[in-house]
Amino acid sequence: MKLTNELMSSRLVAIVRGIKREEARAAGAGLAAGGVKLMEVTMNTAGALDIMQDWRSAYDGQAYVGAGTVLNVNMAREAVSAGAQFLISPNVDMNVISFALEQGIDIWPGAMTPTEIAAAFYAGAEVVKLFPMASLGLEYLREIRGPLNHIPLIATGGVTPQNIADYFEAGASAVGIGSSLLPKDALAKGNTEEIAQCAARFVQAAVRMNP
Template sequence: MTTGTMLDQLLEHKIVAILRGIEDRHADAAGQALIDGGIRLMEITMNTPGASVMIERWRMKFDGKAFIGAGTVLDLEMAKVAVDAGAQYLITPNLDEAVVAYGRERGLSVWPGVMTPTEIVKAWKAGADAVKIFPMGTLGTKYLSEIRGPLDQIPMMATGGADLSNLAEYFRAGANAVGLGSKLVNLEWIREGKYDQVTERARQFVDAVQDL
């Protein structure tokens, strides 16, 4: 999987499901429920206990069904653990150029978390093929639309604050994709075994982005 191909997947499917704090015993059923709802990119955050074990298992279990990434990759050490587990892309809340370089060396997309125009351009020049604008819940869509003007060639995934009611606003402001955590992945439903509701929520988001 080349970096270009993974970027193509991000731009086509427009949603990355963020699984943070999910228990291993629920992970496989939750992943399948999201896939059944049409989700094709899923990240397990590296601050989730057992993340690398789950990533490795998902790569085998969901091969050909979804693309599995590692999130909250804070530094090079975490990046190496994630890649060894089989992560197909790396997502960070921060810009660590060593992580971007490592991903490039391994042929993996790295989508670093950035906020300011300076950080966005720095990440782009370091080799990131897309950036994660974070925290969007605080920054707001007006901020995204303002930085989009001069930075129109850089693919941007907006993470934080998006839900079904404002999803279109995110894309109108210039987002190419969104990272969705608890608004998509309801851990209480998962723990209660309500996987049909997880699938239905995923389908609602997938349908909502199709025409955006």
């Protein structure tokens, strides 16, 4: 699928959660300017559908817009109607995976155990999100990669500019990055330049780790 290829190339997804629509405009502008290609807004963010529509209108052709925390088919349907180009969830829901495949939308479900990861992959998810990565730790990622090295994993949680290389060295195919991409002061002030600079640091670090 087109966006799975983009994910494997750019190797990161920006996760935006719990911010206001006006802040999301600044966040989207900064992330896109910083070179982020995949931007996700979680469905438990107030106004998530409006934010997705704003981003699709503003950054079409520059960045891809997705929905996160997609817990069921109704959420998935709403997200796709709002313009989501990919779906991410914290769990494995076979109905959500089936819906996404029927719609031709990339779906990267969240899983923790080897059973969940394999089930999601063989149900049709080309990439699986390893979650919660901050709690599981890099050693868990390394162990999982042993028997499941054929399944691309997005490691989500705890990624910083200082440790991003550790995630890739441990076997992550890509990383999901949230609050560390969006400095609070810059977001509050609508400082898109500072957000862009922060995003560019992550983008450059990810590119350097390309195999």
